[in-house]
Amino acid sequence: MLQRIAKLRENSKELWEMNKDSIFWGCAAFLGAMLLAGLLRLSIIWQARSTVIQLEEGLAKEYMATSGFPGLVAASRNGKRYYYPWCAGLNRVKEANKIWFDSEKAAEAAGLTIASGCEGL
Template identity: 40%
Template structure:
């Protein structure tokens, strides 16, 4: 058991915070004091500069991601006239650009004009059809590497 004369050695009256009713022990270096000391220190400016640079970098990355997406451009190209049909027999060009398909003289496959296979066809071998039905009537079948063909 501890003798009353030794109690003053371990516990001092000033260690208790009188503002609390529960009598909690006041810690040396209260958080408010620590914050005040940190703000007044030479490291505060360094920490603020580092945090601001991280925030600015993050905002730049976020805004840069929005600009990377390319715009979708619809380019209407004149691919030539349909072989085997005279210009007098051709219907007025009211066809949808999505219905136009192209094929090659050397193949029996048809493609949309924007497909990779259609871009490899040389201009002298290129045949343009106003519809998928026209390409099928000419004996052409859809290319397997062109998405969306039936």
């Protein structure tokens, strides 16, 4: 058994000496391919990321006029949080209790904070 292990060891040393360059370039090619695949995946993720657009005051008011919403953010009369129209939490507020604000700043000036799980733009 020990003779077999010694022979395998000698054979592996010979194999390493004969193919040292091939093994090096094979590993380099593999690592290069993995790096290229990672960069390709990263570029796809960056392209899929949506861009944030800051609306000017006039455009926000124009959007509110055409969207049918009386304001940009809403809150409950008794609540301490404000919501965007697309937030699920706004559905729990009765229409009679909704207060609409033209901007986030106006809602914050009234002492409200944004609802958790309702991050905006």
